[in-house]
Amino acid sequence: MIRYLIIDDEPIAHRIIENYGENLPHLVKVGNCYNAFEAMQVLNESAVDLLFLDINMPKLSGFDFLKSLASPPKIIVTTAYKEFALEGYELNISDYLLKPFSFERFIKAINKTIDASPNKKSMANLITETKPDVGSFFLKGDKKHHQIHFEDLLFVEAYGHFTKVYLKDDMIISSQKISDFEKMLPTLDFLRIHKSFIVSKNKIRYIEGNRVLIDQHKIPIGQTYKENINKFF
Template sequence: MLKCLIIDDEPIAQNIIRGYLDDTPGLVLFGVCDNAIEALEVLENNDVDIIFLDIEMPKLSGLSFLKTLEKIPETIITTAYREFAVEGFELSVADYLLKPYSFERFLKAINKVKKKIEAEHRLGKGSGMVEQPYTYFKSGRKNVKVKYDEIVMIEGLSNYVKIHLKEDKILVVYERLSQLQKILPYHKFARIHKSYIISLEKINNYGIDSVEIGGKELSIGKSYKERFLSKIKKLNP
């Protein structure tokens, strides 16, 4: 069963998704959050497979909320605002549902997510499976095998990234940083800025506002600071 979390401040929208979940095999409602702040606490302490996320909410918008997450569940945006679609897909959301949407359209989004999760399980990334010490990145026409402990940091540049490896090697991959964030082991890497993911094992030193790694000093973005420092403290209690 896939655990689902609804994040929406509209009771009517919540109830529609509840009903659709009840009618869809293989899905279970884990919880409902009225705002993104409440959802942050839930995701910090629980594993959720799919989130249904509204965009316009009090305190913190849905898209701003996604940018703060270190480990992003499969996300289906549910909104009445078409203009946020491009930004949503840039954050690698699974699908974008415009309110009001039909049960048929809901199922199409769910099937897309299920296929993606099943593919990840076959690659050994699913829950209960042994984590592989490496992954493959598509660079040009080749799929290049890279061990996680070889990665120093990953730099996001528009529609592609530079993966900085040991011995000053660089691998260029035409993928978004947010998508690679889903692939990397959560306990080994941290996103510290909209443009950087770093290996926690390769940090030379860090402060409140910056990290030194691979001979470079990188700024820690405001929206990533609290989560990064919390992760560091857990590694060094």
């Protein structure tokens, strides 16, 4: 588990990081701080592995706060001011997220932070290694957290900035990108057959030409993904 703390004077920044963090099972939020002095108190009372730190805050800037820490945890700076990036790297931060940042960029920052730590595996590896053991994962959609069992998952379809997750008896729209599902789903059971589709191998009824049939859905096979399908034969 990676215990993280958000330090930012903007409430919307907290909500964005929280929403992203909820999609990664190995991130656990310790607390929310809206200035550096609140953060000092939390750090004195709780174990924290990672800080999401804003730079431009009242009373004490993020960098001045960071300089005051004797043994700081890993730091991911989140800010709207790209001109401060150089100073941030001189303070040995793990990564620098320029607001507004995407979920994909957020994952890259987490992976970079973990990879920089000894004896740590990337978030993508942690997810794919733990999920097959439990046979399910939690997915946020419709303001709920749905438990998705692999055996119920038919296929995943890219849907603009979102993803449609098709189940035996339901369909859920998720804010995660299809590339996130490709990392998360076990490769023994799921296969990407198109830039917009990942399918359950066991749910394929038949393959005909450039399409596969799953349930009543006809799903196209992308030209660059035909090799994946050819492995079936």
